[in-house]
Amino acid sequence: LDPLLACGVLVMLVRAAWSIIRENLPAFTDRIRLDPEAVRQVADSVEGVQHTHAIRSHGAEDDVHLDLHIVVDQKLSAREVELIEDALGGTLRQAFPAVTMISIRHETHEPDPELPIWRE
Numbered sequence: 001l002d003p004l005l006a007c008g009v010l011v012m013l014v015r016a017a018w019s020i021i022r023e024n025l026p027a028f029t030d031r032i033r034l035d036p037e038a039v040r041q042v043a044d045s046v047e048g049v050q051h052t053h054a055i056r057s058h059g060a061e062d063d064v065h066l067d068l069h070i071v072v073d074q075k076l077s078a079r080e081v082e083l084i085e086d087a088l089g090g091t092l093r094q095a096f097p098a099v100t101m102i103s104i105r106h107e108t109h110e111p112d113p114e115l116p117i118w119r120e
Contacts, residue, residue, distance in 0.1 A: 033098070
């Protein structure tokens with residue numbers, strides 16, 4: 001009877017381990033979590049954001065980290081850029097509730113138009 005019960009416990013452990021691995025494998029492989037074009041559309045809708053590029057999302061399904069670059073007017077003060085970044089963060093979190101961390105880099109020049117909007 002002991003070997004039979006041990007096999008049953010082994011089957012349950014293997015199933016639990018496979019479930020955990022399958023659920024978290026995309027996070028370990030740094031899978032893209034959000035469509036870069038959808039992120040760009042939301043970000044570009046925020047007042048003061050002229051362009052968005054270098055978009056990268058990664059992490060677990062319910063813990064998405066988002067990195068992006070935005071282009072702002074070079075005549076803006078640091079405070080004005082900070083307010084734009086705060087508004088952008090709030091808008092992105094509202095549009096994508098799974099986002100838990102956002103890293104924004106602002107630039108004052110347009111990127112090369114040949115570059116993709118996402119970053120690998």
